[in-house]
Amino acid sequence: MTTVRDSEDFSPALRATMVNDLRAMGAITSDRVAHAVSTVPRHRFVPDQPLEAVYAADHAVVIKRDDQGTATSSLSSAHIQSVMLEQAEITPGMRVLEIGSGGYNAALIAELVGDDGAVVSVDIDPQIADRARACLNSVGYERVKVVVGDAEHGVPGEDAFDRIIVTAGAWDIPPAWRTQLAPAGRLVVPLRLKGITRSIAFETEGEELTSVSYRLSGFVPMQGDGQHHERVYPVGDHGSWGLRTDDDTFDIAASELRAALERPRLEQPSGTVFDLPDELELFLLASHPQMMMLHARPTLIEQRAFAASAGRGVPALVRGGSFAYRTKRENADVGGFETVVIAHGPAAEQVAAEYLGLLRCWARDHRRRGAATIRYIPVGHLAPTDGAISKRHGTVAITWH
Ligand SMILES: C[S@@+](CC[C@H](N)C(=O)[O-])C[C@H]1O[C@@H](n2cnc3c(N)ncnc32)[C@H](O)[C@@H]1O
Structure with missing residues (x-):
């Protein structure tokens, strides 16, 4: 087992292998995301884990469990993180909000937005936010802002974001995410739909959100005011x-x-x-x-x-x-x-x-990939009934092409 103490010489090679694997799996499709994943030392965010596991493309690490033993926070797999970053299409200079902290994914986003961009990461759990802050500082990403709060209500005091990336399983899309999204912005969210989760990249169309892509995913559930017990x-x-x-x-x-x-x-x-x-x-x-x-x-x-x-x-x-x-x-x-x-x-x-x-x-x-268009229609706007899934703040409507 290789641990963080004797890891520094090996980790760039492990990252390069992981990037190759992620490309082969179709999770990484752009050089920009490949560069970010090659750059950020993932093992520094989970220093007690074996390197081989940390750099396995499809491996998630549980960071915290509740009293019943259920995971409440984890370092998501590099696979789903890469998929979602590709869905987000982040470019230099953007302002990005990450909902659900850990540090690693926020560091990847910081690489993608560059020095002219801004990254805010919010977590409901102060312990997780503190841990993320410490990890980010130790690797040199002091410029990422970490805040504590229930993201159901957005991040008060922050301007609109070009991208919002949700890294906890959401059952619904609260109004604050739409209002805190810039007009040409994109929301990437792992949304629960009748017991399954799809990471959906939405863009705004008037009051509605319309999908530009969706991918298979799974996440620890959202806590706080937006939590939902299926x-x-x-x-x-x-x-x-x-x-x-x-x-x-x-x-x-x-x-x-x-x-x-x-x-x-x-x-x-x-x-x-x-x-x-x-x-x-x-x-x-x-x-x-x-x-x-x-x-x-x-x-x-x-x-x-x-x-x-x-x-x-x-x-x-x-x-x-x-x-x-x-x-x-x-x-x-x-x-x-x-x-x-x-x-x-x-x-x-x-x-x-x-x-x-x-x-x-x-x-x-x-029968092909991406044949569905997923729309989110907020409460108060006319929603179709066919293929509709009711939520608290709106309706998800799925049409097939
Ligand atoms: C999968 S982890 C985040 C992983 C992280 N993005 C990374 O880079 O490793 C999900 C996080 O979402 C947080 N969370 C759950 N509900 C939340 C809410 N309502 N507002 C903010 N954070 C929340 C949890 O505390 C947990 O730390």
Whole structure:
């Protein structure tokens, strides 16, 4: 194990390897982000960690946990940090707000904005802010301003920002983020949508925000006034499987669904190739109000009660005591893996047919990266109902091209 004490000679080489890996993974696409990641000594922000782990492209380090052991702050993986910096398209001289501190990402942003730009990083946890301040000073990034506060309310006293990068999982977009964004600004936010997270780069269009890109991501949840507890409805005994949904009013027929799982399953091949699972997941969740994330414990996968997809979490269409979800099967005829629908319950045929219809629609019309446009329409403005996800301060509307 190489530690920080004997690291100085090795870290530039480790950074160069990490940058190559991040380029190969498609996380880094510009020389400017590559240069920033090559420059900032990531290990100095987590000095007690093995260097190999710190410089692994996809490795996050937990910095703090709450009393229940849940992570409340982490050094995010270099992969998602690079993805979000590319989404932000930061150029020299910009003013950038980072929501959620740690120090490392703010140092990367400082490299991107240069001496003429400004970086403000805000964290709700004074301990994390102090730690970030100390790390930044020790590496020479005194020019980054670190403040303590609940970012739900923006950063009072600061002018508008050209970029706002949120590094905690947000359930909603509070009005303060829109008002503190410069007119041609860009907000990059990991937004929770029906139990999944996508890092979305938004630009303003009148009162609305419209996506220019979105990518798969996951983050520790936002705390403070904007925190939101998603509901997982337990269905199986002792929470062995359940359904995650945003909709508090949704009536889950738990005992009927439990009974449905005991009945023989219906399996229907879709004839469509299975790929781009993250795009398909977003499409399915956004295309049906009764589509929600199904999660099952590993024991139920081992017992073959559920297909493996349920272990990772999969969109399920739920109607009363019946439900359908998707899995994949090897099938050379479709060129690799085929999507297969599994359905249970008295209306298995009906929910399977609905699910198959959505899969075929996606495969025919939208099966590519970036086919969705995600809009955020604040409360008080006319929002569509199709593909709409209600939030406290507005509506997320997703359309597919
Ligand atoms: C993933 S960590 C940030 C990582 C950091 N950007 C880095 O470079 O390593 C998320 C942070 O968001 C902070 N946070 C959560 N809710 C917040 C809120 N409402 N306002 C400000 N910070 C918040 C947490 O305290 C946590 O430190």
